[in-house]
Amino acid sequence: MNEQYPALLVVVPLLSALVVSIAGWVNKRLCFPVAVAALGMAAWSAVGLLLRVLDEGVIVYKLGGWSPPMGIAYYIDYLNGLVLPVVSIVALLNLIANKKGIEQQFPDKIGPFYTLYLLMVTGLLGIVVTGDAFNLYVLLEIAALTGYGLLAMGEERAPLATLNYLYMGTIGACFYLLGVGYLYIVTGSLNMVDIARLLPPLYQSNTVLAAFIICMVGVWLKMAFFPLHAWLPNAYTYANSAASSLIAPLVTKVMVYVMIRLMLTIFTTEFVFTTLALSDAVVWLAVIAIVMGAVLALAERNLKKMLTYIVVAEVGYMVGGAWLGNRDGMTGAILHIVNDALMTLCVFMVVGNIVYKVKGYAFEDLKGLFRKMPFTMGALVVGAMSIIGVPPTCGFFSKWYLIVGAISSGHYCFMAALIFSSLVSVVLFFRVFEICFYEPFSNHHGHDNHPGGMDEAPVSMVVPLLVVAVILILVGLYTGDIVNHVIQFAIPEAMV
Amino acid sequence: MKIIGLIIVVVTGALLIYAAADFPAWSDPASPASTYLSPHFIEKTMEETSVPNIVTAVLADYRGFDTMFETTVIFSAGVVCFFLLRISRREEEEPETRYYRHVLTGVTIQLKEGYKIPPSDDFERIDAAWTPPDLIIKTGCRILIPFVQLFALYVIAHGHHSPGGGFQGGVILGASIILLAISHDLRTAVRRMSEKLMAILCAVGVFIYAGTGALCLLLKLNFLDYSALAEVLHVDPITARSHGILIVEIGVGIAVMATMIWIYNNVSSAGRYRQGL
Amino acid sequence: MDSIFLYSSLYLAFLMVLSLIRALIGPTVLDRMIGVNAIGSKSVVLLILIGFLYHRVDMFVDIALAYAMLNFIAVLAASRYFQKRKGLYDEALYR
Amino acid sequence: MDKQEEKGLGHEHNTSKVENSDQGPGRRKSFGLYVVTFFIMFGVWVVLSGKFDPFHLSLGVISCAIVAYLSADLLRPTVRGLLILLVRWVPYLLWLMKEIFKANLHVTYLVFHPRMMDLIDPKIVKFRSKLEGDLALVTFADSITLTPGTITVNVSPDGDFKVHAIDKASGEPLPGEMEARIAKAFGESDG
Amino acid sequence: MIWPIDLAILTLVVVAAIGALMVKDLLGASVLFGAYSFMMCLLWSIMGAVDVAFTEASVGAGVSTVFFVAAVFRTSRRTRD
Amino acid sequence: MDIMNIIVCVLLFSGLFFLTGGAVGILRFPDFYSRLHPAGKLDTLGSLLAMTAFALFNLHHFSMGALLTSLKILLIVVFIFLASPTATHGIVDAGVRAGLAPWTKGEKRR
Amino acid sequence: MNMETIISIKPLLAILVSLLVVPILVLSGKRPNVREACTFLAAGVKFLIILSMVPVILNGTQIVYTIAEVIPGVAIKLRVDAFGMLFALVSSSLWIVTSAYSIGYMRGLKEHSQTRYFCFFALALSATIGVAFSANLLTLYLFYEMLSFATYPLVTHHQDHEARSSGRKYLLYIVGTSIGFVLPAMLISYSLAGTLDFSSQGFLAGTGSKPLIGLLCFMFLFGFAKAAIMPFHSWLPAAMVAPTPVSALLHAVAVVKVGVFCVARVLTGVFGTDLLFSLNLNVPIIYIASFTIMAGSLIALSQDNLKRLLAFSTIAQLSYIVLGIALLSPKGMTGGMLHIAMHAFGKITLFFCAGAIFVATGKKNISEMIGIGRRMPVTIAAFFIGSLSIIGMPPCGGFISKWYLVLGTLEAHQMPILFVLLTSSLLNAAYFMPFVYKAFFCRPEDSMFENKVQEAPAFCVVPLVITATISVILLFYPQPFLRLARMMVQSITGV
Amino acid sequence: MTDLISTVIAKYNYWIYITLMMIGLYAMIAKNNLVKKIVGMNIFQTAIILFYVSIGVKKGATIPILEHGHGPDAHHVVHAVDYINPLPHVLMLTAIVVGVATLGVALALAIRIYNNYNTLEEDEILAQIREK
Structure with missing residues (x-):
C-alpha cells in the first residue's frame, strides 16, 4: 500500500465524499466519522509521502499505468511533499473543530456540507500533488466550485460576494487554462516536467512570454493578489465559519504553491528571473499589496473582515518573496505557505468559536471575551503573535527569510513593507485584544463585576484550536529542520 | 466600470494578439501540438485499448484521471445547487391554502387552514400557479421521450465507435427527464425520479468511476489501470481496457444524468420542489 | 459532389444569417425564439453536410439526431415561461 | 389480454x-x-x-x-395500435405529404411575393372537432400546423380548436377533409 | 477544404455573442445564447471535433439554455443592459 | 454525374429553396403569428427534402452500414416531424398566453 | 579570548521554571494559597538554579545550551556569561521579594484577576531570565518580545480608561520600536555578517560601510525602547498605572533593565568596543544618554505623583548605565554594569515604599503625604535609604556604581560628562530629599495623618525592609556583582 | 497589404477567439446584470474552447475516430497525419463540463441573490446593502 499513497491521498477523500453524500440521505450520523476517517487517512498518506520523499527523493506515480507524457502522472517532490501534510492536517483539524458549528448551522444539510468539504480537500490535495498542467486546471475547478458552494452559505450578503468570487475565479481559472493552451501550442505537451524540458529553446517566443503572464495573472486572480483581490474580503467574511476557516487558510496558499510550481518547475528560474525583467515590478506590486492589505485592515471594525485583509497582505508576502529572485526569498515564500496556512487557520478557527458562542464577529460583539472564552482568546493571541511575527511562533521565521531575501536582493522597499505590515498587525490585534480585554469597563477595580463567568466553546472546538496554537510554536521551533531537510531541496540549485 | 472594463479588455487583447503572432499557422500539420503527443495516441490507441474513437480512449483511459474529476465537478455542481437552493421542509413555511385536483374530473379544490386530503388515487396535490399542461405539447413529448432516452443509452453504449460517450448520453438522458418536467409538470418528473434517488445516483455514478479505479488499485496495479480488470473479467488486458472504459462511461452517464436533473429541479423550483418551469 | 455540398453549406450559413437577424431584432422574445428555432433546423442540415464533406457522415448523424431531439427542448422551455408567467407581473414584453 | x-x-x-x-x-x-x-x-x-x-x-x-x-x-x-399505425397511417401520411407540399408552395409564394402584405390577412378560426382521442386530436392539430397557412393555436381536450390562418383561403376548408381522414386513420369515423 | 464555412460560422458566432449580450431582456439573452451554442457546435464539427460538437449540442441545446430559462423564470427578466 | 446524383441535387436544391423561403419569411412577415407559418412549415419541409437527398446520396456506395446510416438520417426526419409542430405550437401558445394580439390587415409591421 | 564552555540544561531550566508554573497557576485559580505557594516555590527554585551556576561562571566558564537551530547559522541558544549572570541574579532574587510583596499588595487592595496577574508575572520573569541568558541576537529578540507582550496585561491590569491609554502607549513604544528598528537592524546585521552570536569583540567588525554601521547602532539603541532613552521614554511614566509590584519589579528591574541590558549587550557583543571606537560612535550615545539623564532628573523635580517621580528618576538612572557602557572605558563599563544591580535594589525599595503608602493610605501624590513618616516610620526610613542609594551617597550600594562611573569618565577623558553626573546627583537629591524631609519633619499641625504608627501589611513591609537592607549591604559587600562585572569587562576589553 | 490579409485569414480562428474572449471579459466586467455576466462568463469559456479546438485542427485530416475500427482489418496501419489531433478535444470536453457546472452554480447563486434582494442589477443590490 505504501506505493499507492499518492493515489490514496486524493482518492480516499473523493470516495469518502461520495459515501458521505449517500450517507447524508440514509443516516446523517455516519457523515462525520467517515469524513474524519478519510481526512485522517489522507493526512497519514501525506505524511507518509513526505517521509518517503525525504528517503528516496522525487516520487513519480503513473495514473492508469501510462508513462508521463502520455498519461497523467503525479510528481511528489520536496515542495509539494511539504505542502501536502499541511493541507491535509489543516483540513482535518478544521473539520473536527467545526463539527458542532456545522450541526448548528445546517441541521438539514450536513451530508452535502461534508461532501463539499471533502471534495474541496480532494481538489486542493490534487492541485498540490499533480504533475500535469491540465489536470491541475480540473482540480482547480473542483476546489473552486465546492468553494463557491461552501462560501455562499452564510449571511445575507454571502451569495453576492460568492457570485463575484465565482466570476473572478472563473476568469482566473480560464486564464490559467489559456496559458496552458499557449504552452501546449508551442510544445505539444501537458506534463509539467516535459514542458520544462521542451521550453528552453523557445524562451524568446512571444507565446511563451504571454503564456507565462496569462498563467500568472490567472493564478494571481485566484489567490487575490493585490489589484485582483477585490473578491476576497467579502466572500470570506460573510461565509459560514466552517467554510471560511477551511478556505481562507488553504485556497490562497495552494494558489501560491501553484505559482511557485509554475515558476520553478514549468518555466524554470532561468526564464523567470533572467529572461524576463518583471521581478522588480512584481515585488513592487507585492509591496503595494502588503501596504494596502494592512491599511484596509485598519479601516475595518469587524474581526473577520480585518482578518481577510490580512490574508490579502499575506499573499503579498508570499508573492513578493517568491519574486525576489533569490534563495532566501523563495525559502521564505515556501515557508510562509506552511506558516500562513497554520496561522490563518488558527485565527479563523477562533472566529468560528466566537461566532458559535457570541453569534457575531463585529468588534462590539467581542467585549469581555478574554474572561468569557479564555482558551479561545489564548489561541487568538498565539495566532496574532504569529501574524505579527513574534518569535518563536512560526510567522517570525518566514518573515525572517523574506526580509533577508529582500535585503540581499536590494529590495529595501519590500523589507519596509514587511516591517510596516507587522507594525500594523500589532495595532490591529491589540485593538481587538483591548476590546476583548477591557470591555465592558470595570469602573471601579477591586471586584469581579463582569457579567457571567467563563463561557467557553465546546471542548471539541477548543482542543483542535489549542493544538493548532501549539503547532504554530512547534513549527516555529523546528523551522531550521524544515528548511534544512525539505525546502532547501525544493528550490533548484540554479537559484542563488 | 465600463471604462475600466474597456481598458482591461484592450490590454489583455493586445497581449493575446501579440502572443498569437508567434503561433504556428492554423491547421498546420507540422505544428508541435500535432507532432509531439498526438501521433502516439492516434497510432497506438487501437493496439493499446482497442477503441477506435481516439477521443474516448484518451478521455477515459490515458487521461481517465481528468475525466474522473470532470465527473466530480459535475457532481459537486449538483451538490452545490442542492446545498444552496433546497429549502428543507423545516424551513419551508407550510402554505395556508392547499390545492388539490380531482384526477378524473379535473375539478380543483381549495382547502384552507392546513386541511389535508390524505394521499389517494383520486386526488393529486397541485400548486397555486398550476397551469393545465398543453395537450399537444404533452402528447408530443410523451411519445418523444422514450426515443430520446433510447438514443441517450445508445450514445453511452457506442462511445467506443462513434462520437459520444457517457457525458453526452447522460446529458441527453437528463434532458429527457427535464423535457418531461417541462411538458408535464415538475411533480410528475419528481415522482418518476425522486430527489433522493437523484442524489444517490449522482454519487453512485461517480462512485462507479472512482470505484473502478480503486478496484484496479486493489488488484495491485496503479489507480485507473484498467488492465488490472482482466483478472476479474476474464479477458485479455487490452479488451479489459476497452471494457473498463465502458464501465466508467456508464458511471459518467449515470452521474451526469442525475446531476442535470437535480440541478434543473433545484433551479427551476428555487429549491421548493413544488412547481417548476 | 463535394463542391456542391460546400456551396450548399455556405448558402445555409447565409440563411442562418437571415434567421439570426430575426433573432437579433426581435422585437419580442417570441420572435427571437422563432429565429433561433429556424437556426436550429438549418444547423441539422448543415451538420449532415459537414459529415459529407468529411466523408464520415455516419459519425455526424448522431450529432444531428441529438440536435433535432434537443433543439426543441430549449424552445419548449422558453415558451413554457410564458405559460407560467402569464399576468404574474407586468414586465415589458416589448423592448 | x-x-x-x-x-x-x-x-x-x-x-x-x-x-x-x-x-x-x-x-x-x-x-x-x-x-x-x-x-x-x-x-x-x-x-x-x-x-x-x-x-x-x-x-x-x-x-x-x-x-x-x-x-x-x-x-x-399496444400491439393493435402498432398495426393500425402501419396499415391506416401510411395512406394518411402520404396524403399529408401532398398537403404539406401544397401548403409550403403556398407559403413560399406568399413569402416571395413583393406585395405580401396585401395578400395576407391573418385571422383566428375557431371550430369544434368531432375527434375524441388524445392522439387523434394531437395528430389533427399537428397536421393543421403543417398544412396550408394554418397553425393550431390551442386545442382543448374536448376538441375545441383555435387556428391561426394566414389568409382567408387557408382557414376556410377546416375542419374538412383532414378531420375525416384522421378519424378514419384512428378508426373513429365509425364509432 | 472547408475553411470557408469555418470563416462564415466564426463571424456568425461573434454576432450571436454580441447579440446575446446586447439584448435588453434576459429571456431573449438566454434564447440568443442558445443560438450562440448552436453556432459553436457547428464550429466544432467543422473543425472535426465531433465529440466536442456532440457535447456542445447536448449541453447547449438540451441543458444550459434550459437552465438559463429556469433561472430567469425564478428571478426576473428585467435588465438594464 | 449519374442519375442518382442528379436526383440528389434536385432534392437538395428544392430543400434549400424551401429553407430560403423560411428564412426570408420570418424576416418579411409582419407579426409573430404569421412568421410562424414559414418557420414551422418551410423549415420542416426543407429539412425533409434535404435529408432525403442525403439519405439517397449516402446509399451511393451501398453497404449495410450505409443503409443503416440512411435510416438514421430518415429517423432525423421523423424526429423533426414530431418535434417541429410541437415546438411551433409551444411558441404560439406562449404568444397567446403572453397576450400578443395577432396582426390584422392594415396595421404596421412589427 | 577563549573561554571554557560547558553544555548544561540549567539555563533553560531557569527559564522554564516560571514558564511551567503558569499552567499550575491557571489551574489553581480558585485557591489563592496554592497559587502563591507555587509562585514562591518557582521563584525560589529559579533563584537556586541561577545561584548554582554562579560558581561556574565565577570560574571563568560559560554555560551554553542550544534549544533549536531555527535558521542556518542562527539558533535559539542560551549562554550564561558574567554579565548575564549578574542581571539574572538581580532579577531572580528580586522576584522572590516581589512575590512576597505582591501578596501583601494585591491582597491588601483586594485586586481582581490575581491569577492572571501572577501568571503574567511569572511569564515576564521567564522572559527576563531568557534575555539575560541569550547567546545571540535572535534569542535576545525572542525573549525581549515575549517580555513586551507578557507585561502588557500587567500594565493594563486595572482595565480602565487610563490603563487602556497607557497600555496603548506602552505597546506603541515598545513593540513599535522593536519591530520597526530592532528587527530590520537584526536582519541587516545577519545579512552582513551571516551570524548573530554575540562575541566579545562583536561580529559586525569589518562588514558594513560606516554609515550603515552607524545607522544600525542607532536603530539598536532606540529600538530597545525599554531602555527609555529619550525620545523613546514616555511609555515609562505612563506604565506607572500598573499595580505597584509591577512597577517595582518590572519598571525598576526587569523591563527597563532588560532594555539597557540589551543595549549593553548589543554595543559590546554586536559592535564591539573596537568598532565603536574606530567609528567614534560612542560619543553621540554618551551625549544622548547625558541628555536623558539631565532631562529626566529635571522633569522628575516637577512631579507630584510619587510613582511618576520615580519613573522619571528611573529614566535618568537607566541612562547612567547606557552612559557607562558607552564610555567604553573599563571602569565606566564596570560602573554601568554595577549600576544595574545597585539601582535595582535602590529603586525597588522606593517603589515598594510607594506601594506600601498606597496600600496603607490610598494616597498617590507627594503633596498629600506630609507627615506620613510618623505614621509609617519603617517605610519612610526604607525610602530614605533607597533614595540615598539612587543619589549615590554612602552608606548605600549606589555609591559604588557611581564612583566607578565617575572614574570611567575620567578614564575616557569626558569631562563634560563628569559634570553631568555630579549635577544629576544633586538633582536626585533635590527631588528625593524634600519628600523625606516633609514626611518626617513637618510641623505636627501640617501633618495630614494621625500620629499613630500604622504600617502596611507585613507582606508589604518585610520585603521593602529586606531590599533596603540589601542596598546598604551592597556598599560593604559588592563582591559578587563587582566580580561579575569585572570579569565581563575583562572579557570585553581585555583589561 | 496582401501579407496582412493572408495573416488575418490564416489565423482567423485565433483572432476570433480573442474577440470572443474579450467580448466575454468585457461583459463580465462592465455589465450590471448578474445573469448577463453569467452569459458573458460562458462566452469567455467557450472562447477558450475555441482556441483549444483550433490548435487541434490539421489540414487534410479527418475526425479522430479510426475508420475500419473493428472487424478483421482492425489492426491495419494508422497514419498520424490522417487524423485530427484528439488531445485538445479531450481537454475541451472536460472544459465544457466545467462550464456547465459553473453555469449551474452561478445560476443557483443568482436565484439566491434574487430571493434576498428582489433584483438582479448589481448597483441596485449594492444600494440596498448600503441602506441597511
Whole structure:
C-alpha cells in the first residue's frame, strides 16, 4: 500500500465524499466519522509521502499505468511533499473543530456540507500533488466550485460576494487554462516536467512570454493578489465559519504553491528571473499589496473582515518573496505557505468559536471575551503573535527569510513593507485584544463585576484550536529542520 | 466600470494578439501540438485499448484521471445547487391554502387552514400557479421521450465507435427527464425520479468511476489501470481496457444524468420542489 | 459532389444569417425564439453536410439526431415561461 | 389480454378523457406494455446501433429494458395500435405529404411575393372537432400546423380548436377533409 | 477544404455573442445564447471535433439554455443592459 | 454525374429553396403569428427534402452500414416531424398566453 | 579570548521554571494559597538554579545550551556569561521579594484577576531570565518580545480608561520600536555578517560601510525602547498605572533593565568596543544618554505623583548605565554594569515604599503625604535609604556604581560628562530629599495623618525592609556583582 | 497589404477567439446584470474552447475516430497525419463540463441573490446593502 499513497491521498477523500453524500440521505450520523476517517487517512498518506520523499527523493506515480507524457502522472517532490501534510492536517483539524458549528448551522444539510468539504480537500490535495498542467486546471475547478458552494452559505450578503468570487475565479481559472493552451501550442505537451524540458529553446517566443503572464495573472486572480483581490474580503467574511476557516487558510496558499510550481518547475528560474525583467515590478506590486492589505485592515471594525485583509497582505508576502529572485526569498515564500496556512487557520478557527458562542464577529460583539472564552482568546493571541511575527511562533521565521531575501536582493522597499505590515498587525490585534480585554469597563477595580463567568466553546472546538496554537510554536521551533531537510531541496540549485 | 472594463479588455487583447503572432499557422500539420503527443495516441490507441474513437480512449483511459474529476465537478455542481437552493421542509413555511385536483374530473379544490386530503388515487396535490399542461405539447413529448432516452443509452453504449460517450448520453438522458418536467409538470418528473434517488445516483455514478479505479488499485496495479480488470473479467488486458472504459462511461452517464436533473429541479423550483418551469 | 455540398453549406450559413437577424431584432422574445428555432433546423442540415464533406457522415448523424431531439427542448422551455408567467407581473414584453 | 392493451393507440379516450392520466398514481402497468415498448425500442436500437455482435446486442437489450422500465407508461403502445399505425397511417401520411407540399408552395409564394402584405390577412378560426382521442386530436392539430397557412393555436381536450390562418383561403376548408381522414386513420369515423 | 464555412460560422458566432449580450431582456439573452451554442457546435464539427460538437449540442441545446430559462423564470427578466 | 446524383441535387436544391423561403419569411412577415407559418412549415419541409437527398446520396456506395446510416438520417426526419409542430405550437401558445394580439390587415409591421 | 564552555540544561531550566508554573497557576485559580505557594516555590527554585551556576561562571566558564537551530547559522541558544549572570541574579532574587510583596499588595487592595496577574508575572520573569541568558541576537529578540507582550496585561491590569491609554502607549513604544528598528537592524546585521552570536569583540567588525554601521547602532539603541532613552521614554511614566509590584519589579528591574541590558549587550557583543571606537560612535550615545539623564532628573523635580517621580528618576538612572557602557572605558563599563544591580535594589525599595503608602493610605501624590513618616516610620526610613542609594551617597550600594562611573569618565577623558553626573546627583537629591524631609519633619499641625504608627501589611513591609537592607549591604559587600562585572569587562576589553 | 490579409485569414480562428474572449471579459466586467455576466462568463469559456479546438485542427485530416475500427482489418496501419489531433478535444470536453457546472452554480447563486434582494442589477443590490 505504501506505493499507492499518492493515489490514496486524493482518492480516499473523493470516495469518502461520495459515501458521505449517500450517507447524508440514509443516516446523517455516519457523515462525520467517515469524513474524519478519510481526512485522517489522507493526512497519514501525506505524511507518509513526505517521509518517503525525504528517503528516496522525487516520487513519480503513473495514473492508469501510462508513462508521463502520455498519461497523467503525479510528481511528489520536496515542495509539494511539504505542502501536502499541511493541507491535509489543516483540513482535518478544521473539520473536527467545526463539527458542532456545522450541526448548528445546517441541521438539514450536513451530508452535502461534508461532501463539499471533502471534495474541496480532494481538489486542493490534487492541485498540490499533480504533475500535469491540465489536470491541475480540473482540480482547480473542483476546489473552486465546492468553494463557491461552501462560501455562499452564510449571511445575507454571502451569495453576492460568492457570485463575484465565482466570476473572478472563473476568469482566473480560464486564464490559467489559456496559458496552458499557449504552452501546449508551442510544445505539444501537458506534463509539467516535459514542458520544462521542451521550453528552453523557445524562451524568446512571444507565446511563451504571454503564456507565462496569462498563467500568472490567472493564478494571481485566484489567490487575490493585490489589484485582483477585490473578491476576497467579502466572500470570506460573510461565509459560514466552517467554510471560511477551511478556505481562507488553504485556497490562497495552494494558489501560491501553484505559482511557485509554475515558476520553478514549468518555466524554470532561468526564464523567470533572467529572461524576463518583471521581478522588480512584481515585488513592487507585492509591496503595494502588503501596504494596502494592512491599511484596509485598519479601516475595518469587524474581526473577520480585518482578518481577510490580512490574508490579502499575506499573499503579498508570499508573492513578493517568491519574486525576489533569490534563495532566501523563495525559502521564505515556501515557508510562509506552511506558516500562513497554520496561522490563518488558527485565527479563523477562533472566529468560528466566537461566532458559535457570541453569534457575531463585529468588534462590539467581542467585549469581555478574554474572561468569557479564555482558551479561545489564548489561541487568538498565539495566532496574532504569529501574524505579527513574534518569535518563536512560526510567522517570525518566514518573515525572517523574506526580509533577508529582500535585503540581499536590494529590495529595501519590500523589507519596509514587511516591517510596516507587522507594525500594523500589532495595532490591529491589540485593538481587538483591548476590546476583548477591557470591555465592558470595570469602573471601579477591586471586584469581579463582569457579567457571567467563563463561557467557553465546546471542548471539541477548543482542543483542535489549542493544538493548532501549539503547532504554530512547534513549527516555529523546528523551522531550521524544515528548511534544512525539505525546502532547501525544493528550490533548484540554479537559484542563488 | 465600463471604462475600466474597456481598458482591461484592450490590454489583455493586445497581449493575446501579440502572443498569437508567434503561433504556428492554423491547421498546420507540422505544428508541435500535432507532432509531439498526438501521433502516439492516434497510432497506438487501437493496439493499446482497442477503441477506435481516439477521443474516448484518451478521455477515459490515458487521461481517465481528468475525466474522473470532470465527473466530480459535475457532481459537486449538483451538490452545490442542492446545498444552496433546497429549502428543507423545516424551513419551508407550510402554505395556508392547499390545492388539490380531482384526477378524473379535473375539478380543483381549495382547502384552507392546513386541511389535508390524505394521499389517494383520486386526488393529486397541485400548486397555486398550476397551469393545465398543453395537450399537444404533452402528447408530443410523451411519445418523444422514450426515443430520446433510447438514443441517450445508445450514445453511452457506442462511445467506443462513434462520437459520444457517457457525458453526452447522460446529458441527453437528463434532458429527457427535464423535457418531461417541462411538458408535464415538475411533480410528475419528481415522482418518476425522486430527489433522493437523484442524489444517490449522482454519487453512485461517480462512485462507479472512482470505484473502478480503486478496484484496479486493489488488484495491485496503479489507480485507473484498467488492465488490472482482466483478472476479474476474464479477458485479455487490452479488451479489459476497452471494457473498463465502458464501465466508467456508464458511471459518467449515470452521474451526469442525475446531476442535470437535480440541478434543473433545484433551479427551476428555487429549491421548493413544488412547481417548476 | 463535394463542391456542391460546400456551396450548399455556405448558402445555409447565409440563411442562418437571415434567421439570426430575426433573432437579433426581435422585437419580442417570441420572435427571437422563432429565429433561433429556424437556426436550429438549418444547423441539422448543415451538420449532415459537414459529415459529407468529411466523408464520415455516419459519425455526424448522431450529432444531428441529438440536435433535432434537443433543439426543441430549449424552445419548449422558453415558451413554457410564458405559460407560467402569464399576468404574474407586468414586465415589458416589448423592448 | 389486458383491456387497456386491446384498445390500441387511438382508443384511450374512454378511460383517459381527462389528460395526464399517466400521472395517476394508481394507473395499472401491465407487463405487456413493457414487452411491446421493449420491442419497439429494440427495433429503433438496431437502426441506431448498426452493430450486430453479441456484445453490442446485449447492450441494446439492457438499454431497451431500461427505457421500457422508465418510460413504457409514457409511450403506452399496444400491439393493435402498432398495426393500425402501419396499415391506416401510411395512406394518411402520404396524403399529408401532398398537403404539406401544397401548403409550403403556398407559403413560399406568399413569402416571395413583393406585395405580401396585401395578400395576407391573418385571422383566428375557431371550430369544434368531432375527434375524441388524445392522439387523434394531437395528430389533427399537428397536421393543421403543417398544412396550408394554418397553425393550431390551442386545442382543448374536448376538441375545441383555435387556428391561426394566414389568409382567408387557408382557414376556410377546416375542419374538412383532414378531420375525416384522421378519424378514419384512428378508426373513429365509425364509432 | 472547408475553411470557408469555418470563416462564415466564426463571424456568425461573434454576432450571436454580441447579440446575446446586447439584448435588453434576459429571456431573449438566454434564447440568443442558445443560438450562440448552436453556432459553436457547428464550429466544432467543422473543425472535426465531433465529440466536442456532440457535447456542445447536448449541453447547449438540451441543458444550459434550459437552465438559463429556469433561472430567469425564478428571478426576473428585467435588465438594464 | 449519374442519375442518382442528379436526383440528389434536385432534392437538395428544392430543400434549400424551401429553407430560403423560411428564412426570408420570418424576416418579411409582419407579426409573430404569421412568421410562424414559414418557420414551422418551410423549415420542416426543407429539412425533409434535404435529408432525403442525403439519405439517397449516402446509399451511393451501398453497404449495410450505409443503409443503416440512411435510416438514421430518415429517423432525423421523423424526429423533426414530431418535434417541429410541437415546438411551433409551444411558441404560439406562449404568444397567446403572453397576450400578443395577432396582426390584422392594415396595421404596421412589427 | 577563549573561554571554557560547558553544555548544561540549567539555563533553560531557569527559564522554564516560571514558564511551567503558569499552567499550575491557571489551574489553581480558585485557591489563592496554592497559587502563591507555587509562585514562591518557582521563584525560589529559579533563584537556586541561577545561584548554582554562579560558581561556574565565577570560574571563568560559560554555560551554553542550544534549544533549536531555527535558521542556518542562527539558533535559539542560551549562554550564561558574567554579565548575564549578574542581571539574572538581580532579577531572580528580586522576584522572590516581589512575590512576597505582591501578596501583601494585591491582597491588601483586594485586586481582581490575581491569577492572571501572577501568571503574567511569572511569564515576564521567564522572559527576563531568557534575555539575560541569550547567546545571540535572535534569542535576545525572542525573549525581549515575549517580555513586551507578557507585561502588557500587567500594565493594563486595572482595565480602565487610563490603563487602556497607557497600555496603548506602552505597546506603541515598545513593540513599535522593536519591530520597526530592532528587527530590520537584526536582519541587516545577519545579512552582513551571516551570524548573530554575540562575541566579545562583536561580529559586525569589518562588514558594513560606516554609515550603515552607524545607522544600525542607532536603530539598536532606540529600538530597545525599554531602555527609555529619550525620545523613546514616555511609555515609562505612563506604565506607572500598573499595580505597584509591577512597577517595582518590572519598571525598576526587569523591563527597563532588560532594555539597557540589551543595549549593553548589543554595543559590546554586536559592535564591539573596537568598532565603536574606530567609528567614534560612542560619543553621540554618551551625549544622548547625558541628555536623558539631565532631562529626566529635571522633569522628575516637577512631579507630584510619587510613582511618576520615580519613573522619571528611573529614566535618568537607566541612562547612567547606557552612559557607562558607552564610555567604553573599563571602569565606566564596570560602573554601568554595577549600576544595574545597585539601582535595582535602590529603586525597588522606593517603589515598594510607594506601594506600601498606597496600600496603607490610598494616597498617590507627594503633596498629600506630609507627615506620613510618623505614621509609617519603617517605610519612610526604607525610602530614605533607597533614595540615598539612587543619589549615590554612602552608606548605600549606589555609591559604588557611581564612583566607578565617575572614574570611567575620567578614564575616557569626558569631562563634560563628569559634570553631568555630579549635577544629576544633586538633582536626585533635590527631588528625593524634600519628600523625606516633609514626611518626617513637618510641623505636627501640617501633618495630614494621625500620629499613630500604622504600617502596611507585613507582606508589604518585610520585603521593602529586606531590599533596603540589601542596598546598604551592597556598599560593604559588592563582591559578587563587582566580580561579575569585572570579569565581563575583562572579557570585553581585555583589561 | 496582401501579407496582412493572408495573416488575418490564416489565423482567423485565433483572432476570433480573442474577440470572443474579450467580448466575454468585457461583459463580465462592465455589465450590471448578474445573469448577463453569467452569459458573458460562458462566452469567455467557450472562447477558450475555441482556441483549444483550433490548435487541434490539421489540414487534410479527418475526425479522430479510426475508420475500419473493428472487424478483421482492425489492426491495419494508422497514419498520424490522417487524423485530427484528439488531445485538445479531450481537454475541451472536460472544459465544457466545467462550464456547465459553473453555469449551474452561478445560476443557483443568482436565484439566491434574487430571493434576498428582489433584483438582479448589481448597483441596485449594492444600494440596498448600503441602506441597511
